[in-house]
Amino acid sequence: KAGVTQTPRYLIKTRGQQVTLSCSPISGHRSVSWYQQTPGQGLQFLFEYFSETQRNKGNFPGRFSGRQFSNSRSEMNVSTLELGDSALYLCASSTGDRSYEQYFGPGTRLTVT
């Protein structure tokens, strides 16, 4: 099976702009989760989608949003970018059962200048 893919891999944006990141899960996986990783805060959970519905949400401002399509692919959007949004954004897919592991993509490195 192909692994989790994320596009783009690298992105440079300017403060105030918005950005959309994409994630394609492993075939057959219905759950997609997003995480933000920074040196200061570590790995932080953003949100999780299961069958096109947001099932869980972390403690991030409303500027961070996401969606999931019927083919389980997911996108996350960050509006009005701030310098502090510079991070590695990781997507993970799973079957959706809490008892099973998540499979991570390589991440999208976002730099906000």
Next chain:
Amino acid sequence: SQQGEEDPQALSIQEGENATMNCSYKTSINNLQWYRQNSGRGLVHLILIRSNEREKHSGRLRVTLDTSKKSSSLLITASRAADTASYFCATVPRSNDYKLSFGAGTTVTVRA
């Protein structure tokens, strides 16, 4: 906020030695997972241990879980240079929330 805390933050060992790292967490869990991350790349799942399990093995990895102390340990035996990475524990809560809460990680350096 992070659920788990790893100890130590960093570890440097000689090739062939064993590496042990610990994770403590705060709330009741459904399971605890260990992941490895190489140099800012994606995370690789290593092992999952359920709350009703006390020990689990996978190749050179051994994980223990003590739910009474809310702690887990990861042992890597006979370490290799390729084991150089950051290791994270992550917990899935007993509640209906489906999310991984990660610790800060332990950076392991294996010297040749």
